[in-house]
Amino acid sequence: MPKVYFVGCGPGDPELITIKAKKLLQKADVVVYSGSLIPQEIIKLCKKARLYDAAKMVREEIFTVLRNGALQEKLVVRLHDGDPSIYGAIREQTDNLKKEKIDYEVVPGITSFLASAAALGCELTLPGVTQTIIVTRAESRTKVPTREKISELAKHRATMVFYLSVHLVSDIVKQAIKGGYPKSTPVAAVYRASWKDEKIITGTLVDITKKIRDAKITKTTIIIIGDIVNPKHYEYSRLYDKTFSHGYRKAQTISQR
Numbered sequence: 024m025p026k027v028y029f030v031g032c033g034p035g036d037p038e039l040i041t042i043k044a045k046k047l048l049q050k051a052d053v054v055v056y057s058g059s060l061i062p063q064e065i066i067k068l069c070k071k072a073r074l075y076d077a078a079k080m081v082r083e084e085i086f087t088v089l090r091n092g093a094l095q096e097k098l099v100v101r102l103h104d105g106d107p108s109i110y111g112a113i114r115e116q117t118d119n120l121k122k123e124k125i126d127y128e129v130v131p132g133i134t135s136f137l138a139s140a141a142a143l144g145c146e147l148t149l150p151g152v153t154q155t156i157i158v159t160r161a162e163s164r165t166k167v168p169t170r171e172k173i174s175e176l177a178k179h180r181a182t183m184v185f186y187l188s189v190h191l192v193s194d195i196v197k198q199a200i201k202g203g204y205p206k207s208t209p210v211a212a213v214y215r216a217s218w219k220d221e222k223i224i225t226g227t228l229v230d231i232t233k234k235i236r237d238a239k240i241t242k243t244t245i246i247i248i249g250d251i252v253n254p255k256h257y258e259y260s261r262l263y264d265k266t267f268s269h270g271y272r273k274a275q276t277i278s279q280r
């Protein structure tokens with residue numbers, strides 16, 4: 024059965040691609056890649072592929088390239104930055120492929136919010152602070168359902184991660200405060216996480232807008248709001264507590280310590 028691979032190549036650092044993704048790119052005959060967010064080192068892995076820059080194409084053109092390649096029994100890759108399932112617009116393509124009886128497989132990649140957390144060296148789900156991550160975006164030309172208004176999501180005071188929104192940071196801040204985050208809540212903005220020109224800006228809901236503006240950052244940034252960015256206090260994990268038993272380890276008695 025003809026097939027198309029939707030492949031994530033990670034956040035930017037060429038060493039953060041999976042072995043599976045690398046092998047597919049090396050063997051691919053056709054690669055449609057997501058423009059500027061994919062580093063040249065990764066494009067160079069496509070040794071024999073015919074390359075198409077998706078940034079210059081519309082949905083129908085991309086689909087035609089994917090379909091024709093698959094029907095000609097070629098190894099076809101639709102290459103995404105980060106992970107294909109996050110703001111990757113893959114469903115519209117996979118559904119159309121299914122209609123034409125073309126199979127597909129998704130190969131995951133490291134998404135940019137995880138590369139951003141790594142750059143910050145932080146734990147997104149910190150015991151005693153939050154056990155929840157909300158991944159969202161501010162509304163711009165793409166509508167966000169009303170029930171997902173930032174001020175509503177902010178009521179949870181969980182870790183909030185924003186894609187595609189750095190140019191709307193002042194709105195995010197207003198909504199976050201309206202929803203219930205104290206103004207002193209820490210915020211981090213990571214520009215081009217894992218790239219050589221990565222920049223990290225940290226602050227609070229009070230000053231992050233100015234800091235981002237002063238740094239002239241307008242795109243390719245993840246914003247993370249929450250106490251986990253700079254926790255004042257947290258709890259140790261239960262899992263590694265010596266008094267805690269689980270399937271692989273019994274609690275230690277005093278004499279074992």
Ligand SMILES: C[S@@+](CC[C@H](N)C(=O)[O-])C[C@H]1O[C@@H](n2cnc3c(N)ncnc32)[C@H](O)[C@@H]1O
Nearest residue numbers: 105106109110134135186187215216243244245
């Ligand atoms: C269309 S979305 C694609 C997201 C991608 N599929 C992923 O999993 O990271 C593009 C947005 O992802 C974020 N982004 C992508 N790469 C990034 C990076 N290396 N550092 C920070 N943000 C990044 C930015 O918010 C950017 O506006």
